[in-house]
Amino acid sequence: MAPITYFAKRFIAGEALPEALKVIRKLNRIGFFTTFDHLGESVTNKDQALNATDMYLKMLNALDKMSLDKNISVKLSQIGIDIDLDFCEENLRKILIKAGKIDAFVRIDMEGSDYTTRTLDMIRKLHKDHKNIGAVLQAMLIRTHEDVLNMLDKNISMRLCKGAYKEPADIALQKTNEIRNQYISLAKSLLLSGIYHGIATHDEAIIKTIQQFSKEHMISKDNFEFQMLMGMQRRLAKKLIAEGYRVRIYVPFGSHWLPYMLRRLRERKENVWFIVKHLFER
Numbered sequence: 001m002a003p004i005t006y007f008a009k010r011f012i013a014g015e016a017l018p019e020a021l022k023v024i025r026k027l028n029r030i031g032f033f034t035t036f037d038h039l040g041e042s043v044t045n046k047d048q049a050l051n052a053t054d055m056y057l058k059m060l061n062a063l064d065k066m067s068l069d070k071n072i073s074v075k076l077s078q079i080g081i082d083i084d085l086d087f088c089e090e091n092l093r094k095i096l097i098k099a100g101k102i103d104a105f106v107r108i109d110m111e112g113s114d115y116t117t118r119t120l121d122m123i124r125k126l127h128k129d130h131k132n133i134g135a136v137l138q139a140m141l142i143r144t145h146e147d148v149l150n151m152l153d154k155n156i157s158m159r160l161c162k163g164a165y166k167e168p169a170d171i172a173l174q175k176t177n178e179i180r181n182q183y184i185s186l187a188k189s190l191l192l193s194g195i196y197h198g199i200a201t202h203d204e205a206i207i208k209t210i211q212q213f214s215k216e217h218m219i220s221k222d223n224f225e226f227q228m229l230m231g232m233q234r235r236l237a238k239k240l241i242a243e244g245y246r247v248r249i250y251v252p253f254g255s256h257w258l259p260y261m262l263r264r265l266r267e268r269k270e271n272v273w274f275i276v277k278h279l280f281e282r
């Protein structure tokens with residue numbers, strides 16, 4: 001892979017683990033919570049999946065040793081779900097067992113709609129033995145209302161995002177205002193559930209709505225968190241911390257930074273403008 005460019009450094013914590021840990025430490029010292037992600041997905045052989053699993057174990061060890069926020073995000077396609085379902089489950093259990101020993105949390109990232117059912121099924125299955133696992137749901141998908149109810153019934157923590165993947169109209173909302181309205185409706189359900197969830201958005205209109213809703217329903221600022229991607233909405237993130245809200249930053253690192261950046265730029269046209277808009281924000 002090519003070296004990380006100046007443009008990408010705003011959004012990627014580096015290629016190597018030591019470099020990325022410095023970014024985590026800096027963010028934690030400022031007052032941000034973090035979730036640590038090793039870039040890479042759609043693994044095609046078992047050696048690659050095992051290597052990815054080992055990297056997550058190393059990440060957990062390093063976070064624990066350095067007394068940093070012990071929270072990671074994992075993509076199932078990175079640890080073998082496209083190779084063999086049982087093999088992927090075995091790898092994920094290794095990560096969850098290690099995380100459980102050091103009181104860490106594992107968030108399972110959501111990928112394209114082809115993965116939604118398989119991902120949620122595995123989360124539900126493993127949550128029975130590992131309460132330190134959480135899900136990600138995409139507000140743009142029509143099915144997500146039902147998925148939210150199902151996850152809440154199982155007391156599973158969720159990260160709610162709009163969804164970065166380009167999906168067809170028969171399974172996903174296409175208009176920005178429709179996605180925003182569905183996001184807000186789902187977020188309100190999460191906030192009223194009594195379970196700790198992540199409201200993952202850079203949309204200031206949504207954030208203001210959530211702030212007002214939580215005040216009206218006397219929901220403590222400690223009972224949920226806002227989540228943002230590294231490099232996005234820096235001023236707003238700091239403002240939220242100053243106001244007493246909990247803010248978690250998604251921190252990706254690794255040599256596969258270019259596919260990560262290109263995917264975000266390619267899959268939805270609005271991502272291009274959004275990233276450029278925040279490129280020079282301090």
